Structures are given as C-alpha cells and as structure tokens.
Amino acid sequence: MTLLKWKDEYSVKEETVDEQHKGLFKLSNEIYNLVEAGVDDSEHFRELFMALNDYSVEHFIYEEMYMREQGYPDLDEHIQQHLDFSDKLKDLCVGIEKETHVKDIGKFVTTWLVEHVINEDMKYKEFVEDKN
C-alpha cells in the first residue's frame, strides 16, 4: 500500500469528478496512515474500507451520469469496471473479519484507484476533449 499523491495530470477537466477523485485518494491515505501507525483493528479497517466503497459508489454514479451526458461510447465497459471494483472490495472486506490482511486490501484499492483514473477515466476525458 502506498500514499497517493494527487497530480495535475490526473485531472479529467470536470471539477466535481476531480474533487471526488481527490476525496477517494484522501480516504485511502487515511487508511494508509493508520496501517503505518501500526493500528491493528480489522473491524475498524473493514468499516473504513466500506466507507471508501460507499464514497466510490457515489462517485461512480456521478461519473457514469457525466459519461452518459457526453455520449461516451464505451460507457458499458466502464460501468462494468466500476462494478467489478466494488464487488471485489466488498468480497475482500468480508474476509477481513476472519483474518487481518489490511495491507493487501489497501494495495488493491490504491493500485486500482490510480490505474483506473490515469488509464480509464482519462479515456472519457480525451473523448470529451476531441469532441469539443
């Protein structure tokens, strides 16, 4: 798990989406800081990851609405990626009650977030830019 740093190049040029992405990075970093501080409370981490999941679902709904408004052609595939992330995170969080593997979940979340923003979200940003 790593600390996520926002970079200007992550901007999709849509203010609300950028704010939501920053919020997701912030939540992830709060979890990272607790891990680094040596906190060992799987129930607490489960709650934090589920809060991150709730916030990401809220973000996905907004982002999907934006892509739909813009006529983004690969919307269905993008929605599927959002669903897969949410399903996987929920599955991982069920397991957290049995065994502490907070770092693995954290790694999955941070890797997915950064890669999704810079690879997948950037695709609709470019589509909107090309269209205008």
Ligand SMILES: [Fe+2]
């Ligand atoms: Fe997305």
Ligand SMILES: [Fe+2]
């Ligand atoms: Fe996004």
